[in-house]
Amino acid sequence: MRTALITGITGQDGQYLAEHLNSLNYKVYGLVRGQNNPKIEKIKQNFPFIDLIEGDLLDQSSLVAALEVTQPHEVYNLGAISFVALSWNQPVNVGEITGLGVVRLLEAIKLVNKKIKFYQASSSEMFGKVREVPQTEETPFHPRSPYGSAKAYGHYMTVNYRESYEMFACNGILFNHESPRRGLEFVTRKITNTIAKIKLGKVNDLSLGNLEAKRDWGYAGDYVKAMHLMLQEDKPDDYVIATGKTHSVKEFCELAFGHVGLDYKDYVKVDPRFFRPAEVDLLVGDSSKAKKKLGWTPSVTFEELVKMMVDADLALEA
Ligand code: NAP
Ligand code: G4F
Numbered sequence: 001m002r003t004a005l006i007t008g009i010t011g012q013d014g015q016y017l018a019e020h021l022n023s024l025n026y027k028v029y030g031l032v033r034g035q036n037n038p039k040i041e042k043i044k045q046n047f048p049f050i051d052l053i054e055g056d057l058l059d060q061s062s063l064v065a066a067l068e069v070t071q072p073h074e075v076y077n078l079g080a081i082s083f084v085a086l087s088w089n090q091p092v093n094v095g096e097i098t099g100l101g102v103v104r105l106l107e108a109i110k111l112v113n114k115k116i117k118f119y120q121a122s123s124s125e126m127f128g129k130v131r132e133v134p135q136t137e138e139t140p141f142h143p144r145s146p147y148g149s150a151k152a153y154g155h156y157m158t159v160n161y162r163e164s165y166e167m168f169a170c171n172g173i174l175f176n177h178e179s180p181r182r183g184l185e186f187v188t189r190k191i192t193n194t195i196a197k198i199k200l201g202k203v204n205d206l207s208l209g210n211l212e213a214k215r216d217w218g219y220a221g222d223y224v225k226a227m228h229l230m231l232q233e234d235k236p237d238d239y240v241i242a243t244g245k246t247h248s249v250k251e252f253c254e255l256a257f258g259h260v261g262l263d264y265k266d267y268v269k270v271d272p273r274f275f276r277p278a279e280v281d282l283l284v285g286d287s288s289k290a291k292k293k294l295g296w297t298p299s300v301t302f303e304e305l306v307k308m309m310v311d312a313d314l315a316l317e318a
Contacts, residue, residue: 003027005070007057007105008078009050010039012181013121017076017224022049024228029070031055031079057101063108067116074231076119077105083185084125087147088277094146102154106161106169114167117231120158122171123151124216124242124283134286137173137238144278162236170230175242175285178305179220180312187249188217188309191256196313198267199260205267209274211250214282218243219300229294242285243298255306260314
């Protein structure tokens, strides 16, 4: 039986990846942190097949111990401070966890067993002020936030360990991916959850920041399959994972409000508090390499994703 250790198991992607690996008969371990983390109970209840192990990307020895205990064939590093807006308020914390955390894990693998295959959750945020459209594996990075900069460091260190120590280390450069399990702080879920509350008379309006920003939004359930496929290849490599289509926050609002028979213009207020010190205006990825080499393609369209999220939030809030 193959064994995987996932950091970030309490997050959106950790949950989908654990389900996917379980369906492939993997033994799944999940790294959890904190002495009273409320998310841990939910994981225990909803995913009883996951074995939880304590550890923290800030603590080198806890990562070494986690690898020694679980002896995984594959490690998926999904743990991070992942909310871009927060990264301006906590740049050092983000550097420590989202950036240096990658190196702590790579070092732990080098020490315990260099044959462990490693997946790093790289991000389209690294493209930032984009140098070309669409973005590919060859597009230069120009990160626009402490988060994007920390991810770029983690990305290059993953490449560096691959080249220096012949480790099987891959970067998945994933564009935005969403689902009903998305954190409420991210714009898509903030929109769909507030729509459900408006529809049920719990709130009256929705305050957002920049409505013109464009993102390449896909479905998280599709994207975790690409993570696994990367580690099954003969050689380690880096891959862009995206839908190839881009939409503005405004378009997301139009479609999501429209799905419940409302006009977004009657509810959405623009609030300067939600603007960022530097914005990533446009992201759209070219995942031809993943299609060609991994046979990966997304299965859920933008329209299906928006409806799925609105319907799930209506059910949750009812
Ligand atoms: P998420 O829902 O925000 O989950 C982040 C996870 O990181 C949580 O499980 C959190 O655990 C864990 N974490 C935070 N600090 C940690 C620490 N010090 N040690 C260990 N774990 C820690 O993120 P996601 O959307 O699933 O994304 C997964 C990964 O992909 C992240 O690295 C993210 O940056 C990256 N990514 C995401 C997207 C996207 O669109 N979703 C796109 C590109 C890249 P706690 O419960 O303990 O807080
Ligand atoms: O949903 P967001 O917060 O996601 P963002 O910044 O694109 O980051 C996500 O995707 C990255 C991949 O590209 C991941 F690496 C990262 O971990 C995370 O998962 O914001 C999307 C856009 C931004 O342009 C933001 O300015 O929506 C705009 N926006 C407008 N109003 C808002 C809001 N974002 C949030 N969170 N809240 C608002 O009220």
